[in-house]
Amino acid sequence: MPLWKKSSSKSPDVYTTTHAIQGLAKDHIPETGMSPEEAYNLVRDELYLDGNARQNLATFCTTWVEDEVHTLMADCIDKNMIDKDEYPQTAEIEARCVHIIASLWNSPEAEDTIGCSTTGSSEAAMLGGLALKWAWRDRQKKAGKHHDKPNIVCGPVQVCWHKFAKYFDVELRQIPLTEGSLHMQPEQLKDYVDENTICVVPTLGVTFTGVYEPVKEVCQELDKIQFETGLDIPVHVDAASGGFVAPFLHPELVWDFRLDRVKSINASGHKFGLAPLGVGWVIWRDKKELPADLVFNVDYLGGNMPTFALNFSRPGGQIIIQYYNFMRLGYVGYRAIQLACAENAHYLAKKLSKLPELEVLYDGKGALPCVCYRLKEPKKAHYTLYDLSERVRMSGWQIASYPLPADMQDTIVQRIMVRHGVSHDSVEQLFEDIRKALNYLGKNNIKWSEAGPSFSHG
Numbered sequence: 001m002p003l004w005k006k007s008s009s010k011s012p013d014v015y016t017t018t019h020a021i022q023g024l025a026k027d028h029i030p031e032t033g034m035s036p037e038e039a040y041n042l043v044r045d046e047l048y049l050d051g052n053a054r055q056n057l058a059t060f061c062t063t064w065v066e067d068e069v070h071t072l073m074a075d076c077i078d079k080n081m082i083d084k085d086e087y088p089q090t091a092e093i094e095a096r097c098v099h100i101i102a103s104l105w106n107s108p109e110a111e112d113t114i115g116c117s118t119t120g121s122s123e124a125a126m127l128g129g130l131a132l133k134w135a136w137r138d139r140q141k142k143a144g145k146h147h148d149k150p151n152i153v154c155g156p157v158q159v160c161w162h163k164f165a166k167y168f169d170v171e172l173r174q175i176p177l178t179e180g181s182l183h184m185q186p187e188q189l190k191d192y193v194d195e196n197t198i199c200v201v202p203t204l205g206v207t208f209t210g211v212y213e214p215v216k217e218v219c220q221e222l223d224k225i226q227f228e229t230g231l232d233i234p235v236h237v238d239a240a241s242g243g244f245v246a247p248f249l250h251p252e253l254v255w256d257f258r259l260d261r262v263k264s265i266n267a268s269g270h271k272f273g274l275a276p277l278g279v280g281w282v283i284w285r286d287k288k289e290l291p292a293d294l295v296f297n298v299d300y301l302g303g304n305m306p307t308f309a310l311n312f313s314r315p316g317g318q319i320i321i322q323y324y325n326f327m328r329l330g331y332v333g334y335r336a337i338q339l340a341c342a343e344n345a346h347y348l349a350k351k352l353s354k355l356p357e358l359e360v361l362y363d364g365k366g367a368l369p370c371v372c373y374r375l376k377e378p379k380k381a382h383y384t385l386y387d388l389s390e391r392v393r394m395s396g397w398q399i400a401s402y403p404l405p406a407d408m409q410d411t412i413v414q415r416i417m418v419r420h421g422v423s424h425d426s427v428e429q430l431f432e433d434i435r436k437a438l439n440y441l442g443k444n445n446i447k448w449s450e451a452g453p454s455f456s457h458g
Contacts (some may be wrong), residue, residue, distance in 0.1 A: 051398050057416045057430070058400035060241050060271040064421025065321075072324055073276060073317040081117070081316035082307065090316040093323045102283050104247045105239075105256040105265055114290055115283035115317050116309050117269075121240035122160035123310050124266035124282035127294075127376055128236045129164045129199070131264060131284065134291040135234075136198040145195070153192045154201040155184030156208050156405045158240060161201060170198065176407035182206065182361060182372075183213040195226060199234045199263070204242030204255055205208045208404055210362060210368035210415060212242055214260070215255035234263040241368055243281075244274070245269030248335040249342060250366070263289045269322045272338065272368075274329075274420055279318035313331035331367055337420050341369035344427050345418040349373075351431045357381070357438050361413065369418045374411060383441040385412045391437035397430055 014020060017038055024030075024042055033039070053063040076090070084091035103110040118124040133150055140147035151171035154161060165172035173192045175184040183206055192202065200222065202213040215237055226232050237255060239246070244267060246253055255307050256262060262285065269279035283292050295308045329337070345364030349371045353360045362372040375381055389401040399416055403409045418427070 007391065014038050018107070020240075029102060039381070051393075052396050053387050054421060056398040057418070057422070058398045060417055060419070061277055062270050062274055063419065065179040065274075065276060066328075068328075069276065069321050069324065072320055076315060076317035076320050081314050081319055082309075082312045088318060090319065091259060094316075094319050097281070097319060097322050097326070098283065100323075101243075101267070102257075105243065107257045107283065107285065112287075113283060113285070115288045117314075118266075118280040118282060118309055118324075119278055119311055119314060120270065121238070121266050121268035122158070122163070124268075124280040125158075125160050125236075125240070126164045126168075126239055126310065127269050127282045127308065128264040128266050129161070129170070129201075130168065131294060132199040132234060133168065133170060134237055135289070136196075136292055138291065140195075148196045149196050151194075151196050152199055152201055152241040153189065153197055155201055155203060155213055156182075156206055157238065158207045158225075161238070165342075171196075173197075174406050177404055178407065182209045182211045183266055184218075186214060186217045189218065189221050190225055193222075193231060193233055195231060197233050199236045201236050201238055204237055204239040204246060205238075205368045208402070208415065209413065210364070210370035210374040210417075211362050211372075212246070212253070212255070212367040216253075216259060219259045219261040233261075235259070235261045237262055237265045239265050239267045240280075241268065241271045241421065244269075244334070245338055245368055248338045250391060257285055269318065272419070274325050274334075274337070275322040277318070277430060278315065279322055300363050315339050319414045322377045325409075338369065341418045341420060341422065344422060345369040345371055347424070348416065348418065348431060351427075352434070355435060356439060357442070364418065371418070372413055374413045381441075382445050385395040385414050387441055388434070388437055389414065391441060392433050393429075395433045397433060440444045 013049045014019050014037060016032070019034055019038060019042060029354070056063065079087050079090055081087065081090050081094065089435060097117065099110055101361050102113040102115060102266045106418065118127065129152065136150055137147045151173050152161070152165065153173045153175065155175050157174065158179060160199045162172060164170065175188045175192055183201070200218060202215045202218045205214065206213060209372065219235055222235065243265060248281065256265060264282060264284045266282045267273065269275040269281055270277045290308065342364055349360050349363035352358050352371060352373055357376060358373045360371065360373045362370070364371050375385060378384070389399050390402040392399060399414055401412065403413045404411045404413060444457065
């Protein structure tokens with residue numbers, strides 16, 4: 001057969017195929033498939049409609065990784081990390097990460113403490129909350145008291161705690177914010193805790209603003225409450241973002257297992273832990289803090305082994321990359337990255353503070369590498385921060401705008417996350433685009449804009 005006939009069945013160009021001309025199936029599986037090349041190009045083209053992740057400064061999540069990370073992720077694509085019998089080295093690396101993180105958080109038993117990976121900090125938070133609920137229930141039973149009305153006390157928490165409260169039948173007592181304060185105040189605790197409080201949850205890196213809640217002072221206030229009332233209330237620290245920032249930028253800050261009252265901590269590896277999306281961590285102070293009732297022994301995977309995560313069938317790649325980062329960067333490398341992010345955030349805050357329209361609420365110093373601000377005179381402006389978000393998005397930037405929670409809902413803020421991969425030049429360009437957008441909004445009446453909240457929890 002002539003060569004031209006052999007090749008005639010293959011389209012010379014992917015965009016002249018039937019699927020490219022008529023479109024991809026939207027609501028049913030097609031009768032026949034297509035070549036890998038065609039499928040890849042046509043699906044990839046749809047992804048161009050997404051925002052540019054590198055310009056998404058609303059998210060806390062990793063958006064830049066080294067080439068070696070892509071290779072390692074591909075090496076792990078077929079590994080189900082939950083199957084520890086078939087993938088023992090992946091299980092070993094997960095255990096190493098637990099001990100390394102426990103050491104970062106000053107665990108008194110870092111070498112043999114208990115913890116696990118999760119799909120993210122939300123699952124990790126729920127595991128920490130469940131362990132504390134079970135422990136509270138057991139204490140109540142032993143004391144002959146009712147155990148059907150548990151509560152947790154917190155400040156402005158991430159939405160996963162609202163989910164935890166609803167899913168697991170726990171009352172959420174959220175301490176309201178007050179003007180001039182961006183987090184819960186320890187002296188407020190006495191009005192919210194009681195014998196049904198399973199834990200207090202301070203946040204190391206408040207989602208709305210980036211500030212740290214004062215974990216040490218919260219513990220000290222709970223010590224005082226215990227002395228006065230006898231209530232011994234534990235603390236779970238939601239360090240979803242700050243857990244991989246504070247050990248490197250603020251090692252002198254006491255927030256972790258150096259405080260006896262802190263029983264468990266969760267964090268997200270795919271935020272400032274620098275791993276790709278899909279991994280979180282929960283660490284308990286020691287083994288007795290994880291009730292045995294929450295640990296399941298499974299044997300269908302090839303061997304009998306304990307498990308206490310919520311999910312089965314999870315990829316191992318993100319865990320491997322977490323370990324890769326620990327080995328690749330070391331303490332010095334992590335500190336250098338977080339310091340660069342913090343310096344760029346503070347630089348941006350200084351630039352923004354010179355704009356007459358804005359009031360900077362948090363400047364990137366002392367907590368997460370981010371900036372939070374509001375309009376200086378929102379009632380006089382004929383536009384909102386929602387409009388500003390919409391305007392800068394025309395240049396590709398995605399910035400979170402939303403009302404603050406709990407008694408400050410009338411205050412609209414913007415938050416800009418400065419993560420690994422956000423350079424000084426990027427910050428300069430973003431500032432110029434914000435300045436130009438404010439100038440445009442100030443000169444044009446857009447009071448009928450339908451722009452609304454744009455918020456990223458993770």
